[in-house]
Amino acid sequence: MELHILLLFMIFAAIIAIEVKDLLSSVIAVGAVGFALCLAFLILKAPDLAITQLVVEILCLIILIRATIKRDLPLVIEGRWVFNTISTLAFICLFLFFAWLALRELPRFGEPIMAVVKKYLQEGEGRTGAVNLVTAIILDFRAYDTLGEATVLFTSVIGIMTVLRRPGRIKKK
Amino acid sequence: MTTDSKTGMTLIVKTITRLTVGLILLFGIYIVLHGHxxxxxxxxxxxxxxxxxxxxxxxxxxxxxxxxxxKNLASNLESLGAIMFLSIALLGFLGGSFFLNILSKGTPFKLFSAGTIPLSNISIGIKVGLGLFAIFLALVLLEKAKKEK
Amino acid sequence: MILYLLCIVLFSIGLYGVLRKRNLVKIIIGLGIIEYSMNLFFVLLGYRFQGRAPIDAQDQAILTMVDPLPQALVLTSIVIGLGVMALVISIAIRIYEKYGTFDITKIKKLKG
Structure with a gap:
C-alpha cells in the first residue's frame, strides 16, 4: 500500500516537473521524484540502492541547478500545438496498450521466479566470503558488468572533458 | 583553508564546513571499506x-x-582506479581465469575477508569519486574561464 | 500488476516530456524520469513477499531473501545514469553558449 502512495506521489511530481514554467521549480520537482524513489528502494528491501540513489540524486541536483540557474526562458507555444499534442498522446496510448499486453505475461508482483539467483544465494557466502550478496554479485559473479560500467563512466568523463575544453565562441550577428 | 571573505559563502557556512567536511570524507571511506x-x-x-x-x-x-x-590530478587518479580494477581482474589469470577470486577468503563478518572484493571496492571507489569530481570541476572551470574572457 | 502499470505510466510521462517539450532542460528532465522508472521496474520485478534484504546475518539463517540480481544490475545503472546526465548537460551548456537559447526550434532556425 505504501508503494502505491509513493508511486502516485512520483507520478504527480513528474507531471509538475514536466509542466511547470519555471526551470528551477522543475529541477526541484525532479529532485522530489528522486527522493521518493530512494524511499521506494528502502521499502523494497534494497538498502544498497537506497544509499546510492540518495547521494547520486544530491550530486545530480547540484549539477542540474548549476546548469539552469539564471537561465530560465518562458516556453513558447505556437504553430501546430493541437496536432502535435494529439499525435503524441495517441502514440503514448498505443504504447500503454502494448505494455499492458506484455505485463500480463510477467510473473505476479511478490512472487519472482529466481531460477538463476538460487545458486548465488546458496553458494554466495561460501565461494566469495562476502556477506553482502549484492557486492558478491557485482564484484565476483558478474564482474564483467562492473568492468563495462567502469568503461562507460570513463568514456563519459573523457567526453565531458572534450566538450568543455575551451570557451566556445558566440555567433556574431 | 583561509577565512578571507572574498570568495565563497559567509563565515557561518565556512566554519560549519571546516567541522563537517572531514567527517563526510571519513564516512565515504568507511562505506567503501565495509562494502562487503x-x-x-x-x-x-x-x-x-x-x-x-x-x-x-x-x-x-x-x-x-x-x-x-x-583537474589533472583528479583525472589521473581516475585512470589509476580503472587500471587498478583491470589489474585485479588480470590477477585472476594466476589461478586460471579472468576475474577469479584467488586470495584467501578468510572468515566471514571480518573486515579482512572475501579475497579480492575489498580491493575491487577501493579501486571502484577511487574511480567513481574522482571521476565525478573531475566532471564537476570541468563544469565549474568553464564558467570561470568565460568570466575572465 | 497495478504497481507495474503505475511504473509504466511514470515512463510515459517522461516520454511525453522528451517528445513534446521544446526546452532542452525539460528534455533532460524527461530522460531522467524515464531512467528512474526503469530502475524502479527492475527492482519491483525482484521483490518477494516477506523477503529480507540480501545481506547475511550473524548466528541466524535467512531463508527468504529478495532477488539480489536486479539490485546488482540497477546499482551500476544508477551511476551510469549520472554520467550520461552530466554529459548531456555539458552539451546543453555549450549549445546555450553558442546560440544563447535552450529552445530547440530556434536552434534549428539559427543553423539554417
Whole structure:
C-alpha cells in the first residue's frame, strides 16, 4: 500500500516537473521524484540502492541547478500545438496498450521466479566470503558488468572533458 | 583553508564546513571499506567522497578546492582506479581465469575477508569519486574561464 | 500488476516530456524520469513477499531473501545514469553558449 502512495506521489511530481514554467521549480520537482524513489528502494528491501540513489540524486541536483540557474526562458507555444499534442498522446496510448499486453505475461508482483539467483544465494557466502550478496554479485559473479560500467563512466568523463575544453565562441550577428 | 571573505559563502557556512567536511570524507571511506559487510560499496562511497570535495568547493570557492586536488590530478587518479580494477581482474589469470577470486577468503563478518572484493571496492571507489569530481570541476572551470574572457 | 502499470505510466510521462517539450532542460528532465522508472521496474520485478534484504546475518539463517540480481544490475545503472546526465548537460551548456537559447526550434532556425 505504501508503494502505491509513493508511486502516485512520483507520478504527480513528474507531471509538475514536466509542466511547470519555471526551470528551477522543475529541477526541484525532479529532485522530489528522486527522493521518493530512494524511499521506494528502502521499502523494497534494497538498502544498497537506497544509499546510492540518495547521494547520486544530491550530486545530480547540484549539477542540474548549476546548469539552469539564471537561465530560465518562458516556453513558447505556437504553430501546430493541437496536432502535435494529439499525435503524441495517441502514440503514448498505443504504447500503454502494448505494455499492458506484455505485463500480463510477467510473473505476479511478490512472487519472482529466481531460477538463476538460487545458486548465488546458496553458494554466495561460501565461494566469495562476502556477506553482502549484492557486492558478491557485482564484484565476483558478474564482474564483467562492473568492468563495462567502469568503461562507460570513463568514456563519459573523457567526453565531458572534450566538450568543455575551451570557451566556445558566440555567433556574431 | 583561509577565512578571507572574498570568495565563497559567509563565515557561518565556512566554519560549519571546516567541522563537517572531514567527517563526510571519513564516512565515504568507511562505506567503501565495509562494502562487503554492510550496505554500500564502491559506488555509494565514491559518490560520497566526491560530494565532500564538492561541499568544500561550494563553501570556500574554486581556488581552495583546486589547490587540494587539481583537474589533472583528479583525472589521473581516475585512470589509476580503472587500471587498478583491470589489474585485479588480470590477477585472476594466476589461478586460471579472468576475474577469479584467488586470495584467501578468510572468515566471514571480518573486515579482512572475501579475497579480492575489498580491493575491487577501493579501486571502484577511487574511480567513481574522482571521476565525478573531475566532471564537476570541468563544469565549474568553464564558467570561470568565460568570466575572465 | 497495478504497481507495474503505475511504473509504466511514470515512463510515459517522461516520454511525453522528451517528445513534446521544446526546452532542452525539460528534455533532460524527461530522460531522467524515464531512467528512474526503469530502475524502479527492475527492482519491483525482484521483490518477494516477506523477503529480507540480501545481506547475511550473524548466528541466524535467512531463508527468504529478495532477488539480489536486479539490485546488482540497477546499482551500476544508477551511476551510469549520472554520467550520461552530466554529459548531456555539458552539451546543453555549450549549445546555450553558442546560440544563447535552450529552445530547440530556434536552434534549428539559427543553423539554417
Amino acid at each position: 559487510l554492510s550496505p554500500g560499496g564502491g559506488f555509494a562511497g565514491g559518490v560520497i567522497v566526491a560530494l565532500s570535495f564538492v561541499h568544500l568547493m561550494l563553501a570556500f570557492g574554486k581556488d581552495v578546492a583546486v589547490s587540494k586536488i587539481s
